[in-house]
Amino acid sequence: MTEPDAGSNSHNISTTATRDGDIYRLNGTKYYISGCDEAEAVLVVTRTSRDEATGYGKLSLFVVDLDSPGIDKTLIPVEITAPEKQFTLFFDNVEVPRERLLGEEGEGLRQVFMGLNPERIMSAAMAVGIGRYALSKATSYATERSVWGTPIGRHQGLAHPLAKAKVDLEMAKLMYQKAAWEYDNDIDAGEAANMSKYAAAEAALACLDQAIQT
Numbered sequence: 143m144t145e146p147d148a149g150s151n152s153h154n155i156s157t158t159a160t161r162d163g164d165i166y167r168l169n170g171t172k173y174y175i176s177g178c179d180e181a182e183a184v185l186v187v188t189r190t191s192r193d194e195a196t197g198y199g200k201l202s203l204f205v206v207d208l209d210s211p212g213i214d215k216t217l218i219p220v221e222i223t224a225p226e227k228q229f230t231l232f233f234d235n236v237e238v239p240r241e242r243l244l245g246e247e248g249e250g251l252r253q254v255f256m257g258l259n260p261e262r263i264m265s266a267a268m269a270v271g272i273g274r275y276a277l278s279k280a281t282s283y284a285t286e287r288s289v290w291g292t293p294i295g296r297h298q299g300l301a302h303p304l305a306k307a308k309v310d311l312e313m314a315k316l317m318y319q320k321a322a323w324e325y326d327n328d329i330d331a332g333e334a335a336n337m338s339k340y341a342a343a344e345a346a347l348a349c350l351d352q353a354i355q356t
């Protein structure tokens with residue numbers, strides 16, 4: 143999805159897919175695309191036309207084989223420690239069969255947001271896991287470490303902030319479970335998914351901070 147001039151603003155996507163008989167021709171540049179060295183295909187968000195009223199691009203999604211002629215990729219060096227690598231992907235007149243169009247032409251924005259909600263829920267779950275890990279490290283240390291004959295966790299100055307971090311983390315967990323339940327039951331999960339990602343990120347950072355301070 144992401145392009146140099148279309149990050150959080152997906153309306154700005156400039157990679158085009160132009161219908162040519164039974165194929166579409168893709169042209170443009172995507173960057174920060176994860177895992178291109180391992181995947182066989184990528185889901186590409188393109189602009190197939192423009193909404194005259196709003197000026198926004200009407201988006202369409204394609205499943206594109208990464209070994210298609212006209213695709214080139216360049217590794218982006220990033221500081222983040224992650225199992226997958228990020229790439230700039232260049233599309234130079236890449237031919238994609240019509241049947242690789244996902245759903246309806248021009249309905250891509252709705253499909254993108256349908257996909258972003260489960261991703262947000264997953265990010266929230268990951269953040270809660272990170273927070274839980276940090277808290278377990280902190281509480282183990284606070285229980286084992288004794289100074290003046292008392293485990294340091296007995297002191298309220300350490301115990302209360304850890305307890306608060308745990309409360310916030312559990313509430314964030316409930317929020318992503320609510321979002322996941324809505325998503326699983328075909329209820330619009332947009333609001334809960336966004337709230338849970340925010341709450342879980344905040345809670346996880348607080349857990350990490352408190353663990354470091356412990």
Ligand SMILES: Cc1cc2nc3c(=O)[nH]c(=O)nc-3n(C[C@H](O)[C@H](O)[C@H](O)COP(=O)(O)OP(=O)(O)OC[C@H]3O[C@@H](n4cnc5c(N)ncnc54)[C@H](O)[C@@H]3O)c2cc1C
Pocket residue numbers: 143144146148149150151173174175176177220222228
């Ligand atoms: C490790 C990594 C892996 C990635 N993998 C992928 C991938 O596989 N596929 C893919 O498509 N993309 C991927 N991305 C790209 C990622 O999704 C984009 O970075 C993201 O969409 C934000 O776009 P941007 O970086 O251009 O930020 P920008 O859009 O330039 O935004 C910069 C900052 O401004 C803020 N901002 C922007 N507009 C507003 C506004 N209207 N109001 C308030 N604040 C605003 C943003 O919140 C952000 O903090 C990856 C990025 C990273 C770092």
